Amino acid sequence: MKLATLKDGSRDGQLAVVSRDLSTAHFATGIATTLQQVLDDWNFRSPPLEDLYATLNGGKARHAFAFDPRHCMAPLPRAFQWADGSAYLNHVELVRKARNAEMPASFYDDPLMYQGGSDDFIGPCDDAVFGSTDWGIDFESELAVITGDVPMGASPEAALDGVRLLMLVNDWSLRHLIPAELAKGFGFLQGKPATAFGPVAVTPDELGPAWKGGRVHLKVESRWNGRRVGLCNAGPEMLFHFGQLVAHVAKTRNVRAGSVVGSGTISNQDRACGVSCIAELRAIETLHSGAPQTPFMQFGDTIRIEMLDDSGASVFGAIEQRVRALHASADADPPAQDRPLEAAADPDAASAP
Amino acid sequence: MKLATLKDGSRDGQLAVVSRDLSTAHFATGIATTLQQVLDDWNFRSPPLEDLYATLNGGKARHAFAFDPRHCMAPLPRAFQWADGSAYLNHVELVRKARNAEMPASFYDDPLMYQGGSDDFIGPCDDAVFGSTDWGIDFESELAVITGDVPMGASPEAALDGVRLLMLVNDWSLRHLIPAELAKGFGFLQGKPATAFGPVAVTPDELGPAWKGGRVHLKVESRWNGRRVGLCNAGPEMLFHFGQLVAHVAKTRNVRAGSVVGSGTISNQDRACGVSCIAELRAIETLHSGAPQTPFMQFGDTIRIEMLDDSGASVFGAIEQRVRALHASADADPPAQDRPLEAAADPDAASAP
Numbered sequence: 001m002k003l004a005t006l007k008d009g010s011r012d013g014q015l016a017v018v019s020r021d022l023s024t025a026h027f028a029t030g031i032a033t034t035l036q037q038v039l040d041d042w043n044f045r046s047p048p049l050e051d052l053y054a055t056l057n058g059g060k061a062r063h064a065f066a067f068d069p070r071h072c073m074a075p076l077p078r079a080f081q082w083a084d085g086s087a088y089l090n091h092v093e094l095v096r097k098a099r100n101a102e103m104p105a106s107f108y109d110d111p112l113m114y115q116g117g118s119d120d121f122i123g124p125c126d127d128a129v130f131g132s133t134d135w136g137i138d139f140e141s142e143l144a145v146i147t148g149d150v151p152m153g154a155s156p157e158a159a160l161d162g163v164r165l166l167m168l169v170n171d172w173s174l175r176h177l178i179p180a181e182l183a184k185g186f187g188f189l190q191g192k193p194a195t196a197f198g199p200v201a202v203t204p205d206e207l208g209p210a211w212k213g214g215r216v217h218l219k220v221e222s223r224w225n226g227r228r229v230g231l232c233n234a235g236p237e238m239l240f241h242f243g244q245l246v247a248h249v250a251k252t253r254n255v256r257a258g259s260v261v262g263s264g265t266i267s268n269q270d271r272a273c274g275v276s277c278i279a280e281l282r283a284i285e286t287l288h289s290g291a292p293q294t295p296f297m298q299f300g301d302t303i304r305i306e307m308l309d310d311s312g313a314s315v316f317g318a319i320e321q322r323v324r325a326l327h328a329s330a331d332a333d334p335p336a337q338d339r340p341l342e343a344a345a346d347p348d349a350a351s352a353p
Numbered sequence: 354m355k356l357a358t359l360k361d362g363s364r365d366g367q368l369a370v371v372s373r374d375l376s377t378a379h380f381a382t383g384i385a386t387t388l389q390q391v392l393d394d395w396n397f398r399s400p401p402l403e404d405l406y407a408t409l410n411g412g413k414a415r416h417a418f419a420f421d422p423r424h425c426m427a428p429l430p431r432a433f434q435w436a437d438g439s440a441y442l443n444h445v446e447l448v449r450k451a452r453n454a455e456m457p458a459s460f461y462d463d464p465l466m467y468q469g470g471s472d473d474f475i476g477p478c479d480d481a482v483f484g485s486t487d488w489g490i491d492f493e494s495e496l497a498v499i500t501g502d503v504p505m506g507a508s509p510e511a512a513l514d515g516v517r518l519l520m521l522v523n524d525w526s527l528r529h530l531i532p533a534e535l536a537k538g539f540g541f542l543q544g545k546p547a548t549a550f551g552p553v554a555v556t557p558d559e560l561g562p563a564w565k566g567g568r569v570h571l572k573v574e575s576r577w578n579g580r581r582v583g584l585c586n587a588g589p590e591m592l593f594h595f596g597q598l599v600a601h602v603a604k605t606r607n608v609r610a611g612s613v614v615g616s617g618t619i620s621n622q623d624r625a626c627g628v629s630c631i632a633e634l635r636a637i638e639t640l641h642s643g644a645p646q647t648p649f650m651q652f653g654d655t656i657r658i659e660m661l662d663d664s665g666a667s668v669f670g671a672i673e674q675r676v677r678a679l680h681a682s683a684d685a686d687p688p689a690q691d692r693p694l695e696a697a698a699d700p701d702a703a704s705a706p
Contacts, residue, residue: 110537118471
């Protein structure tokens with residue numbers, strides 16, 4: 001099934017079931033108010049949601065309405081854990097080359113993973129707001145799972161059984177803040193701002209045969225300012241599967257329901273696939289010509305991230321975000337729709353009483 | 354006021370107001386069920402809690418009951434953010450010396466901070482469960498604040514205004530896992546297992562004049578297996594105050610209500626104050642005699658952490674934990690109270706029908 005959280009002015013939003021083709025939705029009223037409630041009590045609450053999903057797909061749900069991703073929050077608008085792996089060798093190699101950092105010796109048998117902030121996840125069509133373009137604003141297209149309870153010491157297989165839902169992720173990164181931050185030795189904090197998620201979270205069965213060995217064997221398309229920069233397959237080159245990533249978190253502690261564990265930026269060795277972040281593009285440019293040519297993102301830039309299945313249908317819906325300045329003064333003129341109302345008002349109005 | 358979360362079998366527990374002297378408690382029924390609800394809506398829900406607190410302290414609360422810290426979960430049993438600073442110079446110097454790591458050049462003007470897991474906080478008297486003593490089990494006595502909403506880019510002063518509550522923390526660390534983990538460059542994950550918190554969270558006004566300049570000018574006592582190993586003042590040597598630590602998190606993102614931000618291990622330059630973790634003790638031993646003498650914690654060990662005010666009263670109640678093996682076979686005989694019931698039963702009972 002596919003689940004979304006719709007904006008209703010509250011911090012956790014309103015849970016809705018969304019049809020497989022993403023055309024219609026139905027509030028989960030009477031079953032659960034929020035997605036965390038479902039995750040807390042999955043065996044009890046997911047079966048009636050599956051029933052509602054079947055009814056909705058059959059066109060028989062009485063209070064269905066048109067689904068609009070612009071009304072979505074992140075499926076989990078805030079989570080109790082966000083741990084993001086970096087499971088694609090090609091990405092790690094390229095990005096480390098770009099900042100003159102070593103490959104960790106343990107890379108092939110010990111997942112690389114950071115702990116991120118999960119108190120303020122943002123929706124698929126929310127603006128991404130930053131204080132300065134000097135921070136080196138970059139998108140990162142990736143996938144994540146939401147887990148149920150996974151006990152300390154769980155095997156990768158048991159951890160994989162704990163996967164409840166999958167999501168599409170834009171793991172925003174601030175490339176110019178990262179080197180100094182990582183040099184301090186304690187990992188990311190300011191270099192990883194609020195993360196955005198695709199409109200719907202989906203159960204693994206929605207992926208059919210594309211969900212295999214704990215990996216998603218489908219392509220993620222990344223379009224920067226309308227131009228396709230990447231079409232990367234998330235499956236074959238994921239060095240550690242999601243069960244291994246979750247088990248890595250669970251080695252020394254219990255992983256509780258609603259934990260979000262990410263794959264890291266999807267990346268393919270074949271250069272024809274393009275990239276899922278700008279840092280990789282700049283690393284490739286540096287390898288070819290000695291210096292990066294492509295600047296990071298500017299205020300007003302857009303990013304669109306989407307995964308299509310083999311029939312061409314969107315699995316999660318699209319992430320479609322615009323980069324916006326925190327303070328209007330941090331930039332040149334903001335786009336028209338962001339201007340203060342006074343500036344857009346009729347000049348004659350100034351003389352009105 | 355002082356607030357606790359009592360075990361009721363649910364994931365978020367039951368919110369209670371606790372008297373200033375920690376002798377009695379009263380459920381917050383009718384005001385809020387959980388602490389997160391209060392934090393989400395502080396201006397609306399905290400005044401009636403303050404009223405109940407005054408009534409309870411006056412001995413007039415009709416349904417008061419004896420407060421027992423053993424029934425406590427962490428005040429926030431799970432949180433949407435846990436970012437832990439390392440604001441005591443002496444601790445950072447000693448621990449880095451002990452693992453042959455450099456002091457970060459930016460230490461004096463850029464807080465050192467890691468992002469931790471917050472999906473499974475543990476209560477003040479819960480066992481601390483680990484897979485192996487080979488992991489290098491260590492306690493860390495420290496303080497933390499719980500924030501309200503603090504917007505991106507907030508000043509340290511504005512961030513300090515966002516502090517709602519303070520807590521006592523045992524930030525368990527697995528010292529033998531940390532060097533290899535930090536060498537990978539992405540910070541802590543397996544090296545920082547589930548964190549424990551003192552019985553009650555308190556509003557800053559409870560500290561009176563000891564809450565000054567965003568720091569708590571009181572001493573934290575640490576007793577390992579009953580022996581006092583540290584009595585360290587949390588105030589004067591905290592290089593960054595809590596407002597600066599919260600503002601550090603808020604530089605590139607919004608900090609949302611219920612975020613927990615820690616001080617790092619409390620540490621004083623004066624050796625007579627002792628230590629708030631074993632790693633410091635081992636570092637001092639190494640400096641004196643070339644090698645550490647004191648081993649890290651063993652299964653069955655206990656740790657007691659408490660902060661007293663100038664009148665000798667406990668501010669947060671005590672953290673009192675026992676270290677326990679995840680698998681019974683990982684250790685020798687467990688302590689009597691952990692043995693299965695059969696082993697403790699009357700031998701004569703075996704012949705009963």
